[in-house]
Amino acid sequence: MVELIDPSHTLYSIHLHISNDVKVEVGKLGSILFKKGEYIYVGSAKRNIVARINRHKKKEKVKKWHFDYLRPHGMITKIITYETSIGECRLAEKLRKESSGSWPVKKFGSTDCKCPSHLIFVAN
Template structure:
């Protein structure tokens, strides 16, 4: 059971083969192979949101849904809401030495560059 104070999550997605994708209105992108971390939030029922992200067959609703079929989820970590989704994304990016590969990904309701992080180095994500 997930702690009820946890409304933030980080999904670690491993992409084994580069792919060309279209992410809704954001446009066309090239995903490199490697590990990506997507930071999101669910104010209500985080377990349902996580379960949805684990599914491959679903209606596309969020940016993450566009890249999900191209990789395998290696882990999902939940966090307390106190830091906020934007600060968590930036904290994780710095912690893993990652970059933001797609402008606006997961951040259409804030001013962040992105909530998707790409790990440049072959390293174990946090």
């Protein structure tokens, strides 16, 4: 796993590889089919980003964020942090464009903003 983590940053992306199609119950979003492939999840932590990332790495935990439901079904391949100025929503859009990705699940990780999603499907 590649980790490029700067504790002074507040934004992060977690790259997750899912080996097989899997149906996951994701909180209030309901039952969702995730196709096998590469995903990028974009998040933020106003303080202690390292603790947030370490929590996201764990497979077994109390489920609080949408990513918590998906995490047990994939392998993290890369984690990158980013400085704050771009903002979480713009970072998600930037990474989607750079990866030629798509939004696989509406409002995944973005229920508190107007973004389509903070989860990007990159490829199978």
